[in-house]
Amino acid sequence: MKQKITLKTIAKEFGVSTSTVSKALSDSHEISVETKERITAYAKFYNYKPNSLALQLRTQKTKVIGVIIPQIVHHFFSTVISGIEKVANERGYNVMICFSNNSYKREVENVELLASGSVDGLLVSISKETLENDKFSHFQGLIEDEIPLVMFDRVLDAVHCDKVVVDDQGAGYKATKYLLDSGCKNIALITTPDHVTVGTLRREGYERALKEQAIKVDKSLIAEVDEKEDLHSEISKVFGQRIDAVFAVNEIYAAIAIRIAKEKGLKIPEDISVIGFTDGLISEYSSPSITTIVQHGFTMGKQAAELLVDKIEDKSGGKGLQTKVISSNLKIRESSIG
């Protein structure tokens, strides 16, 4: 990198002090009009830009917000990031992104790195491993240092900070209720293992909707599928039962369910309805297109960022800790009976 032009360079050029140059460039009344004109002209010509590091050191503000997410190659997280970037940009902040890769160790490293002065605040979605082990001392440290922190989507209840979450329970309820209302009786649920909070919540919603209509929860209709296993064969199991609908807790499970249904010669939605979660490209472009719960990742990102920036700029108005719940809604497509 070439030696950049600094206040000192300019000062030397004009035989004045750096303070004079600084003031001239900020159009201070202390400097004569003539001097100001000469200096600004020179600065513009040589494309002078104040060194942001120096500014940051002085003001103790970096105008950067750090984001830690489990992974980026995931439609939902991309949309969240997109929302975060939008408000960050509007409010004059930049975004620094790190991935935990769902590993506890990487998450801790990232937190420490970002917290050591390079960001004004942190936006975090917890990694799966951290969720499983329920360790959170790295966040406790942030809170002691009073570094603004907002968690979103995958949160830790034990950490006292602002949060933005999806109403997963309500969403599970909505999806199941919709299937019941459209005449389905035997609804299979394809979910994740228990430790992933969101899966559990969606399941609770599912069970609540069934109970409300006095339908017993049939465990043989529920498949807990780990992402590492053979998805196709795991999901096939529930097709052994007599079912007329499938509620999958994510897009991919839904797509696989559709594939299996087709293989078994079932017509969608006539013989079986399928409903997914997360409104991504798969749901939109597969044929038949898939009815889903849309999660509003963009909204979630925006809200989380707003919350954080308010906190950083101390505009939260002493509201204390907030937890915002983003409600989701159903987007009805071809894989279910309207």
Add this chain to the structure above:
Amino acid sequence: MKQKITLKTIAKEFGVSTSTVSKALSDSHEISVETKERITAYAKFYNYKPNSLALQLRTQKTKVIGVIIPQIVHHFFSTVISGIEKVANERGYNVMICFSNNSYKREVENVELLASGSVDGLLVSISKETLENDKFSHFQGLIEDEIPLVMFDRVLDAVHCDKVVVDDQGAGYKATKYLLDSGCKNIALITTPDHVTVGTLRREGYERALKEQAIKVDKSLIAEVDEKEDLHSEISKVFGQRIDAVFAVNEIYAAIAIRIAKEKGLKIPEDISVIGFTDGLISEYSSPSITTIVQHGFTMGKQAAELLVDKIEDKSGGKGLQTKVISSNLKIRESSIG
């Protein structure tokens, strides 16, 4: 944010100078063992972390690389980012991400922002608008300031910097050749308007493969579809012709082609083969799954980042400007005849 603990704080506590503390913490031989022990113990207890801004100002290095991409909600770009982050992390760098939203203005703003001292180098994929207007003075500025710059995927030929691109022409050729070899005669091409370089290159590959087999390029089989238009009706047009294969330059176009084929009662791949570009989730999980050109976004991200970090650390070894070409390959699935 709480007042953080600094060298000065510690120095005052022990009645020594900041230099002593600094040296003690870096285990300098100049400091007595006893003093070192007392100071490090204290520092550990109070969780002292050197302020990274101060370090950065002094060393003139931020250990951050800036990335500017058109959009994040896009499978290919997510994978690229993922690759970038991987090597950045391995080599001790952080990643700062900005989106141009395909707008020239935002791209310029982002470049200026990142270039004003907050990053050690820049990784850029050009926005569509910039590509259309062929304006690139903002990059010229970077080059004059000798700020390391690597462009990837969507690049500007006029800017002299390192580049990492996909072999789009070769990929177009490969896809077309494969279709021809499997017995298809009338291959429709669904591409983007001309100004998007990648679309043009893929088309060239398509035409080259046809010519090689002495087949005339039939313009009525080529649809130039803009993303803003009604994709379904635009793509429908080529189905008016007699075709036995479709080569789409992206996943979404391919998915829509499949949908149209189904609507027309055509069997895939018996009546018509479909091949896409970009190996995303749609291709993998739709049924039938879609044969695609896989682009190796992860590899691209890694290579781009390697190139950049080498440049930053001056390890490029005077190789001059490099352009790396990532070759793509075909992933055969259900939508075509193996």
Add this chain to the structure above:
DNA sequence: AAAGGGTACGAAACCGTTTTCGTGTTGACA
């Protein structure tokens, strides 16, 4: 006793900027 050499630490410069608090010069006014 003078010279030499470790030992253990401090002073100060430096990175680039902003900002507070002088300070020298000029002109006006009493």
Add this chain to the structure above:
DNA sequence: TGTCAACACGAAAACGGTTTCGTACCCTTT
């Protein structure tokens, strides 16, 4: 002629580190 304000600018501190270059002290050596 002395006083005072206004003007235009400079010196220095501050942000938080690292690093170079002293230097005071003590012990050994000749």
